[in-house]
Amino acid sequence: MRDWRHVIQQWIAQESSIAPLAQQQVEFIAWAIYPPSFDHWPSHLPTCQALQDFYRLCDGGYFNWFRWVSLSQLVEQNRKWFQLLSDWDTRGDVLLPERHVVLAEDGGGCPVVWDAATDQVRAFQFDGGDWEPPLAPSVEAFLTDLFNPEGEKGKDWWYLFLSWLDSHQKD
Structure with missing residues (x-):
């Protein structure tokens, strides 16, 4: 099983070699990772160790079907969704x-939310008006699952990209 922290570190370390690869393997261009910004976590937003680690290692990006916002945009992203989903x-x-913290948006543009009270990560289907089933029981589990797609259905371009990263690890 991949350690998501290690995958992010490897990806950041190899970003310069992935860009030319994306020109050959165009599907790889669909994912992006941003180097850490060293901004501080917004003091008014709840946090957990996995979120602290994630933003220490990178500043968001596009991972499979999820767009994680940069730390500098986190406050505005949350403000937007809190306003849209008020009343x-x-x-x-x-x-x-x-x-609640809006961590990302899924491929359909729905907010992916961490609930500090339950520790669950869920998406809110705003066009259908309800919470989706939990994506994971915690941010840690969500990131672990994200970087460890399983089964035959997992053998998509994201799976192939992660396999490429595995085979090109730098020590």
Whole structure:
């Protein structure tokens, strides 16, 4: 099983060799990683060790079906989704600032949210108006699953990209 922290470190280390590869293997251009920005975590947003580690290693990027926002855009991204999902339907506010962090957006543009109270990561299907089943029981598990696609269905371009990274590890 891949350690997502190690994969991110390898990817950052090999970014210069991936760019020319993307010209040959065009599917690889669909993913991007940004070097760490060294910005500080916004003090008013909840956090956990996995999020701290993630942003220490990179500043977001495009990973499989998810666009992780950079740390400098995290406050604005959260503000946008908190505003869009306030007073939603008859339920009131979907997101609560003391417990939710919008980490990313999925391929459909839906917010991927970490709930600090339950530790779960879920997407909110805003065009259908409800929470999707949990993506993972924690940010740590979400990142572990993301960088370890399983089974035959996992043998897509993301799987092939991760396999390429595995075979080109730098020590």
